[in-house]
Amino acid sequence: MKIAILGTRGIPNHYGGFEQFAEFFSEYLVNKGHEVYVYGSHDHPYQEKSFNGVNLLHKYDPEYRFGTFGQFIYDYNCITDSRQRNFDIILQLGYTSNSVWFFLLPKKKSIIITNMDGLEWKRSKYIRPVRQFLKFAERLAALSSHYLVADSLGIQSYLKKKYGKESTYIAYGAHPFDTPDxxxxxxxxxxxxxxxxxxxxxxxxxxxxxxxxxxxxxxxxxxxxxxxxxxxxxxxxxxxxxxxxxxxxxxxxxxxxxxxxxxxxxxxxxxxxxxxxxxxxxxxxxxxxxxxxxxxxxxxxxxxxxxxxxxxxxxxxxxxxxxxxxxxxxxxxxxxxxxxxxxxxFNWDKINEDYLQLFEQCLEKRFEFC
CATH class of the missing domain: 3.40.50.2000 (Glycogen Phosphorylase B;)
Incomplete structure (x- = not known):
């Protein structure tokens, strides 16, 4: 499969959870013989074109200039680029600033799978108008994606109740640590x-x-x-x-x-x-x-x-x-x-296997969207 991962600031991880997942999962996919591309910010500390066999696509990210608004421009740059590459599967990690560009996603060429993350609109840092927008963005992502992933049973239940949408429960992972120094x-x-x-x-x-x-x-x-x-x-x-x-x-x-x-x-x-x-x-x-x-x-x-x-x-x-x-x-x-x-x-081997199995199932049912 030819697979793209969008929604992170890039790999190797220098930011947070989605970036860590993208790093581990993309390496796993490459080791399984798949062609993988991870989108990242143009100013990511690692500027090479590949990382452990994963292709890296650095796109202009003006968040440093415009704050949160810059994320929307970055996601636009990633999504428009993905239209040119004939991916089998596009995995979106989160929806906050990319869902408004749903109409630009290459839905006829690629299967769009979105990890819906948490309930972003509940975050207290956001003022009321922003929370209302995030609810709207959540709805766009839920209804426009071919398949959804929920990383907790609570989110899975919420998506079913709120939007009538089925989702696949796949949690985040972690590497067991037993070699203290x-x-x-x-x-x-x-x-x-x-x-x-x-x-x-x-x-x-x-x-x-x-x-x-x-x-x-x-x-x-x-x-x-x-x-x-x-x-x-x-x-x-x-x-x-x-x-x-x-x-x-x-x-x-x-x-x-x-x-x-x-x-x-x-x-x-x-x-x-x-x-x-x-x-x-x-x-x-x-x-x-x-x-x-x-x-x-x-x-x-x-x-x-x-x-x-x-x-x-x-x-x-x-x-x-x-x-x-x-x-x-x-x-x-x-x-x-x-x-x-x-x-x-919650070990990474299991999480990675669950995602790959979902990808394979989605590819088999390419035109049977949920």
């Missing part, structure tokens, strides 16, 4: 189980502020690592300034070295997961795979994945209480249960 901690001046951690994009609904307020309220001197690019948006800069007086709150920025990141998660005391919107969150699965002790925001998305294998919080006071009472060493069975769930249900 304690010496990596010396690079960060840390001790085993002597620090906590929170990792997320700097958006209000990820509750980084709630976690950090809990740290301050607890009175603990133990370091907490804040992993995420805190210099690229106003909210990140605001929180960095707010917590500058507290030396135990350490903003590391983005950490893309997976070996370092896995070890930081593994040797942390508590890994806080504050996400409150969306489906199966990539960073949550990766924390489970890294054998971290997880304290998660109390919502149905997180509980659907973690079930009884985590502690939950819904306010600053509960974060403070967890910091003062939890020790990873006392909760190893919970940690191991999460790890085993990754091995059995």
């Amino acid at each position: 304690e010496s990596i901690l010396s690079q960060y001046g840390l001790a085993k189980y002597g620090y906590n951690m929170v990792m997320a994009r700097f958006e209000p609904e990820n509750n980084i502020d709630m976690v950090l307020q809990g740290v301050v309220q607890s009175g603990t001197n133990a370091p907490i690592l804040v992993v995420g690019n805190n210099t690229k948006n106003k909210y990140g800069i605001k929180l960095t300034e707010k917590y500058k007086p507290y030396p135990n709150i350490r903003f590391l920025g983005g950490v893309y070295n997976l070996q370092n990141l896995n070890n930081l998660r593994y040797f942390s005391n508590i890994y806080f997961h504050g996400h409150s919107v969306g489906g199966t969150n990539p960073s949550l699965l990766e924390a489970m795979a890294s054998q971290a002790l997880i304290a998660a925001h109390n919502n149905d998305f997180n509980k659907g994945v973690l079930k009884k294998n985590a502690y939950y919080f819904k306010n600053t006071q509960e974060v403070s209480s967890l910091i003062k009472s939890l020790k990873k060493e006392d909760n190893i069975p919970m940690v191991k249960d999460n790890y085993n769930i990754i091995v059995k249900e």
Whole structure:
């Protein structure tokens, strides 16, 4: 098959979950003998024309000039280019800024499969008119794609109820991590189980502020690592300034070295997961795979994945209480249960196989759209 992946900023990953998936999945497809193209921003740090056998197509992305509006131009550039290449399958990751160009997709030549991501219109960073647009964009993507992918059972149920559309449930994946190297901690001046951690994009609904307020309220001197690019948006800069007086709150920025990141998660005391919107969150699965002790925001998305294998919080006071009472060493069975769930249900081999199987089925039924 000749396959394109749209909707990311490109590979190798220097940004987030969809980029990580695109990297792993495209390499998997190439190893299975398929011809794969991944679209990426013109200013991606990696400027070669291929990566581990995957063809890279860099298209002009003016987000750095125009902010969010620039994403629409970038998606337009990717979609119009895809019209010229006779792809068998185009996999779109997300819909936020590409759905408005649905009428330009080469639907007669290519099968369009869209991963619908989470409920973007619920994100609190968006003002009301933007939320209304995102609902509209979600509808366009749901109704104009040939096939849909839902990365959580909750999203699958929502798509069926809201749009009457069937979707294929395929979760995100993670690589089980079982080769810890304690010496990596010396690079960060840390001790085993002597620090906590929170990792997320700097958006209000990820509750980084709630976690950090809990740290301050607890009175603990133990370091907490804040992993995420805190210099690229106003909210990140605001929180960095707010917590500058507290030396135990350490903003590391983005950490893309997976070996370092896995070890930081593994040797942390508590890994806080504050996400409150969306489906199966990539960073949550990766924390489970890294054998971290997880304290998660109390919502149905997180509980659907973690079930009884985590502690939950819904306010600053509960974060403070967890910091003062939890020790990873006392909760190893919970940690191991999460790890085993990754091995059995969320490992990348299974996820990649599920996607490839869907592609093969869609190709067999090329003109039988759902």
